[in-house]
Amino acid sequence: MSHSTLGLICLLAPLTAFFTALVGFRNNHRAAMATVLLSGLASALCALLLLAQHSPQPELVTRSWIHAGGVDIYFGLLLDGKTLIMGAVVAVITLCIQTYSLNYMATDPGRGRFFAFLALFEWAMLCFVYSPSLMQTFVFWELVGLASFFLIGFWYSKPSAVAAAKKAFIMTRIGDVGLFIGLILLFQSTHTLDILRLNATHFETTRIELITLLLFVGIVGKSAQFPLHTWLPDAMEGPTPVSALLHSATMVAAGVFLFARFHNLFMQAELTLTIVLCIATFTAVLSSTMAMVAKDMKRVLAYSSISQLGFMLMGLGAGSLFAGYFHLVTHAVFKALLFLCAGAYIHHYETNDIIAIGRAGGRKLRIVTAGLVIGGAALAGLPPLAGFFSKELIIGSLGHGHPRIFVIGALLASFMTAYYTFRMIFLVTRPNADSEASPDQEAPDHEADDHHAEGSLLPTHAPIVLLTLGAIGLGFLGDSIARLLGQSAHHPALAEMAPAIGVACFGVLLAWLDFGRSAAAQNGFVSRMPAVRRLFEQGWYLDALYKKLFVGLAQAIAGLLFGLENRGFDGGADGIASGTRAAGRTAAKAQTGRLQLYIGTSILLFAAAALYIGLGASR
Amino acid sequence: MTLEAYLLLALLLFSMGLYAVLARHNLIAILIGVELMLNAANINFLAFNYFLHLDPAMAQIIVLFVIGLAAAEAAIALAIILKLYRKHQSIDVDAMRELRG
Amino acid sequence: MNIAFTLPFAVIVIGAFLAVTRSNILHAVFGLAISLVGVAGAFLALGSPFTAVMEVLIYVGGIAVTMIFAVMLSSVSSPAERGGFLRKSLAALVAGLFLAGGSLIIVNADFGAGNHLSTDAWSIQAVGRDLLDRFNLAFESLSLVLLLAIVGAIVIVRREPVLPADQDDAPEEEAA
Numbered sequence: 001m002s003h004s005t006l007g008l009i010c011l012l013a014p015l016t017a018f019f020t021a022l023v024g025f026r027n028n029h030r031a032a033m034a035t036v037l038l039s040g041l042a043s044a045l046c047a048l049l050l051l052a053q054h055s056p057q058p059e060l061v062t063r064s065w066i067h068a069g070g071v072d073i074y075f076g077l078l079l080d081g082k083t084l085i086m087g088a089v090v091a092v093i094t095l096c097i098q099t100y101s102l103n104y105m106a107t108d109p110g111r112g113r114f115f116a117f118l119a120l121f122e123w124a125m126l127c128f129v130y131s132p133s134l135m136q137t138f139v140f141w142e143l144v145g146l147a148s149f150f151l152i153g154f155w156y157s158k159p160s161a162v163a164a165a166k167k168a169f170i171m172t173r174i175g176d177v178g179l180f181i182g183l184i185l186l187f188q189s190t191h192t193l194d195i196l197r198l199n200a201t202h203f204e205t206t207r208i209e210l211i212t213l214l215l216f217v218g219i220v221g222k223s224a225q226f227p228l229h230t231w232l233p234d235a236m237e238g239p240t241p242v243s244a245l246l247h248s249a250t251m252v253a254a255g256v257f258l259f260a261r262f263h264n265l266f267m268q269a270e271l272t273l274t275i276v277l278c279i280a281t282f283t284a285v286l287s288s289t290m291a292m293v294a295k296d297m298k299r300v301l302a303y304s305s306i307s308q309l310g311f312m313l314m315g316l317g318a319g320s321l322f323a324g325y326f327h328l329v330t331h332a333v334f335k336a337l338l339f340l341c342a343g344a345y346i347h348h349y350e351t352n353d354i355i356a357i358g359r360a361g362g363r364k365l366r367i368v369t370a371g372l373v374i375g376g377a378a379l380a381g382l383p384p385l386a387g388f389f390s391k392e393l394i395i396g397s398l399g400h401g402h403p404r405i406f407v408i409g410a411l412l413a414s415f416m417t418a419y420y421t422f423r424m425i426f427l428v429t430r431p432n433a434d435s436e437a438s439p440d441q442e443a444p445d446h447e448a449d450d451h452h453a454e455g456s457l458l459p460t461h462a463p464i465v466l467l468t469l470g471a472i473g474l475g476f477l478g479d480s481i482a483r484l485l486g487q488s489a490h491h492p493a494l495a496e497m498a499p500a501i502g503v504a505c506f507g508v509l510l511a512w513l514d515f516g517r518s519a520a521a522q523n524g525f526v527s528r529m530p531a532v533r534r535l536f537e538q539g540w541y542l543d544a545l546y547k548k549l550f551v552g553l554a555q556a557i558a559g560l561l562f563g564l565e566n567r568g569f570d571g572g573a574d575g576i577a578s579g580t581r582a583a584g585r586t587a588a589k590a591q592t593g594r595l596q597l598y599i600g601t602s603i604l605l606f607a608a609a610a611l612y613i614g615l616g617a618s619r
Numbered sequence: 620m621t622l623e624a625y626l627l628l629a630l631l632l633f634s635m636g637l638y639a640v641l642a643r644h645n646l647i648a649i650l651i652g653v654e655l656m657l658n659a660a661n662i663n664f665l666a667f668n669y670f671l672h673l674d675p676a677m678a679q680i681i682v683l684f685v686i687g688l689a690a691a692e693a694a695i696a697l698a699i700i701l702k703l704y705r706k707h708q709s710i711d712v713d714a715m716r717e718l719r720g
Numbered sequence: 721m722n723i724a725f726t727l728p729f730a731v732i733v734i735g736a737f738l739a740v741t742r743s744n745i746l747h748a749v750f751g752l753a754i755s756l757v758g759v760a761g762a763f764l765a766l767g768s769p770f771t772a773v774m775e776v777l778i779y780v781g782g783i784a785v786t787m788i789f790a791v792m793l794s795s796v797s798s799p800a801e802r803g804g805f806l807r808k809s810l811a812a813l814v815a816g817l818f819l820a821g822g823s824l825i826i827v828n829a830d831f832g833a834g835n836h837l838s839t840d841a842w843s844i845q846a847v848g849r850d851l852l853d854r855f856n857l858a859f860e861s862l863s864l865v866l867l868l869a870i871v872g873a874i875v876i877v878r879r880e881p882v883l884p885a886d887q888d889d890a891p892e893e894e895a896a
Contacts, residue, residue: 593716600641600814607817614824626826628729628762632736632755634819639740641811647787647794651739651752654783658759661775665766671831676846680855682763682771683847686778687862691869693783697790698873704794 003050004061007077007130010046010091013039014123021116032112033102036119040095043122047091051084054484058196060132071193078132078195081484082325086129086257089329090250093336094122096463097245100340103459104241104347114154114239121147125250129257133193134183137258141179141222144254145172148246152238164237171231175221182214186265199264212265212272215258223255223309226283230543232306233290236298240343243298248305248339249332256312256328263321276317277402281409284310288416292423293536296352297342300424304379305335307413311394314410320397322487327390329481330474334378334386337467341372344460345428354424358431369429371464376425378471380418381504388501389475395500411503418507426515625666633659646700646710650693657689724765731758745791753784770844 017039021032062076077083098118105111124147128140153165187193189211190201203211219225224232235247246252259266259276266272284307291303308331315324345368346352349360363369378385381392391414398407482488514525538544632655639652661682668678700710707714735758738751756779763772851859 595712595715596641596811600811603637603641603818604814607814607821610821610825611817612821614821614828617825617828622831623826624725625762625766627823628732630819630822630826632732632759634815634822635733635736635740637818638811638815641814642808643740645745645748647745647791648740648748650787651748654752654779655736655739655755658756658775658779661771662759662762662766665763665768665771667831669766669768676850679768679771679847680851682768683774683851684858684862686771686774687866690778690782691866693786694869694873695876697786698876700790701793701877710794 003053003059003079004077006046006050006053007061007079010043010050010087011077011123011126011130013042013046014119014126018116018119018123021112021119024112029112029115033115036115037095037098037102039119040091040098040122043126044088044091044095047084047088047126050079051088054079054081054084060196062132071191073135073193074133075127075136076132077130079130080196081486082257082260083130085325085329085481085484087126089332090122090125090129093249093332093467094118094125094245096336096466097241097340099459100244100343100463101239101241101459103457104343105239108239110154114151117147117150117154118241118245121151121246121251125254128254132195134187134195134198135193137195137261138180138183141218141254141258142176144251145169145176145222148172148235148251151242151246152235154238154242158237161237164231164234168231168235171228172221175218175228177217178214178221179218182211182218185211185214195261199262201265203265203268205269208265209269209271212262212269213275215262215265216272216276219255219259219313220279221255222258223252223313224306225255225279225310225313226286227542229283229287229306230539230546233299233302233539236296236302240298240339240346243302244336244339244343248301248335252305252309253312253328253332256309256316256324259313259316260321260325260328263316266316267319273317273319276313277406280310280313280317281406281413282310283307284314284413285409285416288413288420289536290539291420292416293533295354297345297354297357297424298339298352300354300420301335301338301342304417304420305331307417308335308379311391311410311413314406315390315394315397318394318397318400318402318406320393322482322485323390323393323397325485326478326481327387327394330378330386330390330471333467333474334375334471337371337375337464337471338379340460340464340467341368341375344368344464354427355431358428362428362431367461367464371468372428373425374468375471376421380421380508381414381500382418382508383501384475386471386474388504389478392497392500393478396497411499414500415503415507418504419511422508422511423515426511430516430518432518622666622670625662625670629659629662629666632656632662644711644713646703646712647697649712650696650700653696654689654693657685661685725762728758728761728765731755731761733758746788749784749787749791752787753780756780756784770847 014036017036020035024032024035058078058080060076060078062074064072064074066073098115101111101114101118105114108114121144124140124143128137128144131137131140149165149169152168153162155161185207186198189203189207190198192198221228232247232252236243238247266276287303287306287310291300291307294300294303308327312324312327312331315327317324344365345357345362348365349357349362351357351360374385378387381388395407395410395414398410510525514523535541636652636655636659639655640649643649643652664678664681664685668674703715704710732755735751735753735755739748739755740751742748742751756775759779760772760775763769763775
């Protein structure tokens with residue numbers, strides 16, 4: 001099949017499935033699920049075929065939509081290395097998660113709707129990734145956010161889910177304002193919407209710095225970087241497959257992808273790159289500290305997602321497109337894997353609490369636990385798993401011509417990543433009832449442990465196994481990915497890798513001492529410092545700060561206005577109101593209800609006007 | 620004859636229709652007045668086209684459309700009048716004053 | 721004076737006068753019919769026999785007859801013309817002012833009118849072709865409007881099904 005056919009199937013299958021499922025979800029969940037699954041399969045196949053048949057030159061498959069003011073707005077696909085890899089990753093992970101959701105959502109009364117929204121998300125995300133023009137990029141960037149809103153708030157009867165959905169939507173919207181202004185400025189200075197041509201343009205320095213900074217504001221919102229990162233942990237209120245797909249693997253990576261997409265532009269802006277490095281490093285460290293104390297499994301993973309997104313931006317900001325992009329791909333795979341494992345525990349033990357899961361016998365789910373350990377090791381950056389290679393590249397790229405502080409920050413974050421990942425793994429696999437750790441909530445008792453085991457476990461296990469294989473093997477595909485991106489893969493020497501491996505191993509070791517060994521207190525070194533623990537647990541009080549700052553400010557203004565209104569306007573308003581009422585009563589007398597009187601009056605005015613004009617003309 | 624003569628004829632017809640609309644009590648008589656006004660407009664269309672050398676078929680087509688719409692309007696208006704008659708036992712326009720202030 | 725103008729003029733004015741003054745509504749409808757025949761004559765004089773035929777067919781044959789039906793269905797008795805004189809003179813004043821103003825404008829305006837068009841130019845073929853070609857959409861829409869008007873008229877006048885216990889509808893039954 002030609003590329004355009006494959007591309008069209010890839011993009012249109014999820015859209016078709018979305019509408020079909022939306023029509024069918026009320027009374028036929030089975031049909032909705034089957035349609036969405038089939039479309040996911042079709043998209044994944046097409047995306048993989050497109051990747052397999054890639055040509056060295058970028059290829060455009062477009063249809064013109066509007067031609068206005070000398071600008072051609074078109075929709076379609078841009079097929080080059082970046083989009084092909086990302087498209088394949090998105091489509092395959094979406095398929096995995098759709099399969100996984102068959103079991104996870106099997107008894108949910110809204111499962112048809114859930115699958116419809118999954119298809120909507122896949123459509124929006126693929127259109128965003130393959131986008132050849134700014135217009136399409138922006139439209140689907142927003143649609144992806146909309147799908148995220150729907151899916152976070154999927155359990156809309158749960159107030160916390162609704163609040164989280166609203167928070168995610170509003171926080172990302174703050175970033176989108178910046179992005180939108182940036183895109184407008186970009187268009188204004190180039191008069192083209194074509195991404196390929198934009199990337200080949202050279203700008204004057206101040207202009208491109210302004211534009212890229214504004215684009216970066218959008219990226220900060222979408223990819224949950226400091227200071228807009230607070231929405232992502234809350235977004236874990238959605239179903240776990242959603243967290244796996246949107247809030248770790250693909251949607252939040254859209255910001256990073258945008259950075260990679262406009263990498264040439266960012267490379268022209270020295271100032272922006274420095275700011276990106278600062279924010280990314282700070283975010284990576286900050287969110288890792290929060291992950292060290294969280295007891296909710298999904299929150300640990302959410303903080304870790306934020307920190308890994310920071311890593312990607314560090315790589316890209318350091319000038320290595322390949323390093324950041326490679327980490328984007330590997331992270332998508334192993335973080336989706338971790339979330340699916342977390343979902344399996346949560347589904348089985350009906351609690352999010354790591355300690356409670358461990359005590360309830362978490363390691364008895366063997367396949368899931370194996371996935372958790374391998375995914376965790378990949379996240380921690382232990383060789384030879386996927387995360388090791390990509391993280392290594394990032395730290396390596398930071399080492400070349402950038403201030404030491406960034407490398408130190410990256411190593412610190414890397415150490416904490418290893419620590420909190422293995423803290424989670426040890427708490428699940430080596431529960432110790434006598435330890436100091438106390439779960440926030442107990443797992444509900446099951447009379448029969450296998451009462452969840454109804455139906456086949458294949459839909460749960462197949463994606464986990466597949467992604468586990470990905471987490472093991474993907475690291476060795478670095479060269480082919482580099483070739484697709486048109487970059488040369490940089491193989492760091494062993495001496496360069498030593499510090500990173502060292503801190504990762506140190507993190508694991510410390511986790512073993514604190515949580516793993518049988519005599520461990522299971523009370524990490526952070527928890528022994530109550531003030532620090534509280535700081536980390538509360539997310540450095542950023543939420544409270546924002547609340548104080550913005551809500552407090554709004555309330556102060558509101559209070560001021562209320563006083564003014566009470567004293568100043570009320571008297572006047574009352575006067576106006578009574579005056580209006582009296583005037584109305586008077587004027588109502590003119591409403592006689594006599595139709596002919598109305599017509600006569602209006603015609604009389606016409607006649608007067610006609611007479612005026614006629615007499616004026618005759619004079 | 621000149622264009623002005625036809626325009627004056629149309630104006631006279633229109634004014635007579637207007638008088639009926641303003642003066643009559645009977646709803647059907649008012650409807651008659653409206654029809655007269657519509658026809659005055661039709662005469663204007665044809666007269667302008669005839670004397671000003673515009674697109675030849677255009678005026679005729681507009682007149683045909685006006686006639687068609689007038690037929691629709693008359694059908695609906697008469698239906699409403701019948702309904703009002705059933706409700707009020709009268710087709711006096713002065714009886715329909717429910718919208719007075 | 722031109723007979724092609726004066727004859728329609730006379731018929732129109734006489735018919736319209738009957739239509740707007742007769743208090744017997746049937747007479748008024750007949751006046752309307754006469755006036756419309758005059759309008760058809762004016763159309764003929766303006767070189768458009770096709771519209772003239774349509775005018776007679778639809779207005780005189782259709783609308784006027786429908787009005788007569790409506791008059792008969794609403795048991796004819798035209799409302800007493802109460803408060804007659806003041807109302808009529810006011811209406812006549814407004815209409816007269818309108819007539820005067822309009823006439824002044826027409827007399828003083830320069831329409832740049834030259835000789836009238838040769839009637840050969842407007843053939844029925846041209847009308848038919850334009851109707852189904854250039855104005856096809858409007859034409860089809862009009863047919864839809866007419867259909868809806870007919871259906872709407874039926875729906876409006878349809879009697880609500882009377883429930884046996886419902887006393888309120890009883891007068892309506894008598895009225896019909």
